[in-house]
Amino acid sequence: MSAQKKFVKFFSQYAVVIIFVMITVAAIPPSGLSIKYILQEIITRLGRNSFLVLALLLPIYAGMGLNFGMTLGAMAGQVGLIFAVNFGISNWHGLLFALLVGLPISVFLGWICGLVMNRAKGREMVTGYILAFFINGIYQFFVMYMLGSVIPMGNRAIVLSRGYGIRNTLNLESVRQSLDNILVLRVGGYAVPVVTFIIIALLCIFIVWFKKTKLGQDMRAVGQDMVVAEAAGIPVEKTRIIAIIISTVLACAGQIIFLQNMGNLATYNAHDQTGFFAVAAILVGGASVTHASIANVFIGVTLLHSMFVVSPLAGQKLFGSAMIGEYFRQFIGYGVIALSLVLYAWRTRKAAADARLGLRGGTNGSTKVSAVKNGANGAAGNGGQA
């Protein structure tokens, strides 16, 4: 492969990361924020968001793309937290209780999500996205009308004045940062929430271990080619459902970690942006629809959130309006997702076209053969994944 071709391939693979680093670095000086402040923010946000983003990994391995349906898990986590506050269970016990309540709900929702996605193979992403909206309707119905009327709520302070339905904003005072504050390590002026990071590390170990198990291997086989996997005796549909269930459960736990750090819960729209931020983060970190690694998660959260920290202030300084910075960061977030999906689809088509050309027996056969291999390796043609 020629140097130029290598460069083009490298660029198309990491275009999103490169563009992102450039924008963020350019925005730091005009924002006027100190590096120390930005670093502390990144540490906090790594603890807050990494778990949620890690939840996206398994469905990617199983070839189901970016799991926009993870919002389902987030909603389950929120229901858990509402009950924890209702029963007045404080501190990390409250979080554990929330997780116990959220667990069965997220398993159930994950199972539904898996069933639905099995009926929409090849359209998993858009289906998951719409499913999240649909379940959002049911969540609203449950929280706004069922809680306090059909299901009695002991704590009247969290119920709307009309007698049923949960208030728009739920104060999570009792469990606020209870996980982060179990053990805070102060290094050189930075506060590091140790326990949160230990939990995130444990999840990383779990994912690495899981990939080596029989189920994990099956999942990757399904992700490579469903027909071949089916022929090899792997229960494709079941494996896909399991991947989604695990992802949903992780999203449930992730949302609880996220919210305990935030300290309050916007009952009816806290989950609106969960999928969007998580997906944007993993893509910014260099993942694609078919390939992702744990490194992508951490690079992505760091990059995305350093931009989120600096952009409103940079917008304020550069254009005299904080709103411009706010819109800009959303523009970039959506733009990154669009760009990654486009690059991915474009590469898939190119790999397929190269493969076709190779079969016809073009002039320089050697590169064509490698293209065929790449095409088979994983549609993106960038095989060799850690």
Next chain:
Amino acid sequence: MRNLKTFIEDFGWPRIIIFFFLIFLFIMAPFVRVRLDASISDVLNRFGQNAIMVLAMVPMIQSGCGLNFGLALGIVSGLLGATLSLQFQLHGILGFLGAIALAAPFALVLGWFYAKLLNKVKGEEMTIAMYVGFSFIMFMCIMWLILPYNNPTMVWGYAGKGLRTTITVEGYWLKILNNFLAIRIGQFFVFPTGLLLFVGLFAFLMWLFLRSKTGTAMTAVGSNPDFARASGVDVDKMRTISIIISTFLGAVGIIVYEQSFGFIQLYTAPSPMVFPAVAAILIGGASINKASMVNVLVGTILFQGLLTMTPSVINSLLQTDMSEVIRIIVSNGMILYALTRKIKVSK
């Protein structure tokens, strides 16, 4: 009996349930003191407001590009046209037609780029279209703030720049179509003749177009791209045409909506406009690769009827506002149903 069974299967249970639910709402209306004539008038009005945006779904579905989740591009073109027409102080019918004329070039250019993009990502159109739409809306949010508009009715009073989030079209072209030949019966019932005629005109043009040579070729591309290519149809060109038409109709649709609604809504307002249009055509019986004028007509009436009737009737019945929740569940449930349905091989 078998006929009935296949009919139900073709039409789909969700649509039948929605249909009977709507009938039920209309029957219940008088009992909870909701005026039937005012309700029907509302439904007609909202049908006219939204029908062209629903119509915009047809060409892309027919050419195999799927549901146009990127309709926002068309809507934003329409917003550009509408704001420019106000900026140039165009009044009355001239203002309305001017808005469409000014929106057209934006719609054509954006549609063309959008088509270029979608042709490169065949098979992944829907997800990508959605995010292209979202990011473009966000980009335009920045633009609305910094573009040099200066009509005092449109910009923020204290800063003198940056467009307002909602701009009234009163005094320009408010209800220009609605009031054209409108028939008023009694105190509550108005038949928006002009609006419905305008919608009818566009639906008729679309019907004609789908039967023209280009339209047939487009449908062929949607039904079987390989077959179409083999018979000498330029697949990419047909898709491009369908996407540009869809974007243009999105622009016209939002302008028609605004003249009836009375306000131009900017910034993030276009994003929640897309899903109802998608849901409506699906409720009307379209699938993600087949759509007709009947689907547009039936779907818009059913969906808008539901949106009009649930707040008034259900609220009076249950003494609580559940309309928002019902809207979310019905519209997304419908899209979900269409996405998960096995694509039928056309006979």
